[in-house]
Amino acid sequence: MEFHCEKTPENLNRPDYRSALSARVTPKQSSGPMTLENDVFLRALLRQSVPYTPVWLMRQAGRYLPEYRATRASAGSFLALAKSPGFATEVTLQPLDRFPLDAAILFSDILTIPDAMGLGLYFADGEGPRFERPLRDRASIARLAAPDPDGELRYVLDAVREIHKALKGRVPLIGFSGSPFTLACYMVEGGGSDDFRHIKSLLYQDPESAHRLLEVNAEAVTRYLNAQIEAGAQAVMIFDTWGGTLSDAAFREFSLAYLKRVISGLLKEADGRRVPSVVFVKGGGLWLESIADCGCDAVGVDWTIELGEARRRIGGRVALQGNLDPAILFSTPEIVRSETSRVLASYGQGTGHVFNLGHGISQHTPPENVAALVAAVHELSPGYHQNPLPR
Numbered sequence: 304m305e306f307h308c309e310k311t312p313e314n315l316n317r318p319d320y321r322s323a324l325s326a327r328v329t330p331k332q333s334s335g336p337m338t339l340e341n342d343v344f345l346r347a348l349l350r351q352s353v354p355y356t357p358v359w360l361m362r363q364a365g366r367y368l369p370e371y372r373a374t375r376a377s378a379g380s381f382l383a384l385a386k387s388p389g390f391a392t393e394v395t396l397q398p399l400d401r402f403p404l405d406a407a408i409l410f411s412d413i414l415t416i417p418d419a420m421g422l423g424l425y426f427a428d429g430e431g432p433r434f435e436r437p438l439r440d441r442a443s444i445a446r447l448a449a450p451d452p453d454g455e456l457r458y459v460l461d462a463v464r465e466i467h468k469a470l471k472g473r474v475p476l477i478g479f480s481g482s483p484f485t486l487a488c489y490m491v492e493g494g495g496s497d498d499f500r501h502i503k504s505l506l507y508q509d510p511e512s513a514h515r516l517l518e519v520n521a522e523a524v525t526r527y528l529n530a531q532i533e534a535g536a537q538a539v540m541i542f543d544t545w546g547g548t549l550s551d552a553a554f555r556e557f558s559l560a561y562l563k564r565v566i567s568g569l570l571k572e573a574d575g576r577r578v579p580s581v582v583f584v585k586g587g588g589l590w591l592e593s594i595a596d597c598g599c600d601a602v603g604v605d606w607t608i609e610l611g612e613a614r615r616r617i618g619g620r621v622a623l624q625g626n627l628d629p630a631i632l633f634s635t636p637e638i639v640r641s642e643t644s645r646v647l648a649s650y651g652q653g654t655g656h657v658f659n660l661g662h663g664i665s666q667h668t669p670p671e672n673v674a675a676l677v678a679a680v681h682e683l684s685p686g687y688h689q690n691p692l693p694r
Contacts, residue, residue, distance in 0.1 A: 362663030413481030437493030467535030478536030547586020606661030
């Protein structure tokens with residue numbers, strides 16, 4: 304069974320939920336040329352006052368949605384889907400048409416940059432993304448150059464523009480990229496890995512080449528994200544999916560240093576509005592304080608750390624995003640609601656929290672449980688904010 308959570312009778316009869324939904328769609332005039340109907344997500348990232356906790360979900364446009372599967376079938380392949388601005392716009396909007404989410408995220412892939420560098424991205428059945436020409440020697444790394452976003456990556460920017468236009472100010476649009484280190488993992492390994500033997504060998508045996516690779520990636524990511532901002536992205540997120548596989552010293556040298564470099568080079572304002580940045584390091588609980596000090600506006604937190612503990616450690620330096628275990632969405636709507644309540648209570652009173660999962664949605668997730676999650680956040684969170692909505 305699939306349904307829009309805002310249309311379930313039990314929700315419509317709750318005055319607090321009606322009030323929260325009303326607050327979501329009250330137009331707010333920005334200082335730029337575009338009016339956002341719902342800017343709660345952006346305000347929460349900047350730790351400004353909000354009436355409720357905003358929610359969006361990593362991988363919210365994906366295979367768990369039957370409409371996505373239908374569109375992907377029409378496109379013929381994942382790459383054809385991702386490289387068509389029209390298809391990318393269609394699937395970006397699909398979860399927003401089903402659930403009252405507070406942000407859209409560009410439908411794309413983190414491997415667009417190395418693909419544009421000529422490594423030959425393809426998707427093998429049952430194996431995930433692979434590269435035809437992985438970087439396995441110093442010469443190939445030395446030849447590497449950051450791609451021109453307006454050239455090899457123009458299709459991504461066209462998608463950002465088309466999505467931005469199609470949203471009509473409904474909610475903010477998030478642009479994103481993989482981190483320099485995470486991109487390097489795929490570029491050297493040639494795909495996913497269980498032990499990251501090739502990239503870690505490079506880090507320790509030839510750190511000069513490793514730094515050369517990471518410097519090019521950092522330049523590419525910075526230019527790519529800035530181009531997305533100029534095309535209409537109103538917030539950006541950097542995914543360091545594999546940073547948590549490193550030792551403490553290696554993370555600081557080969558990942559964190561380049562995250563700082565990217566953040567320092569990002570555009571901080573566009574169309575008269577601040578453009579917040581989010582950094583998510585899967586398995587990064589050890590380095591929360593250091594990540595919070597890298598210059599970003601928000602730190603994404605996976606499900607392995609208590610959100611309240613993360614807030615105590617970081618203090619008021621940045622906002623937090625997260626961190627429900629995605630596996631909870633395999634349970635029941637009642638359990639989803641209970642666990643959502645627990646996460647909200649863990650963060651506690653005040654702004655600076657964007658509700659999300661601790662990683663992306665599984666393709667096996669029942670859509671009705673996503674509906675239950677979004678409804679629970681909007682119903683339960685107003686009481687955690689100043690001047691809460693009537694309950």
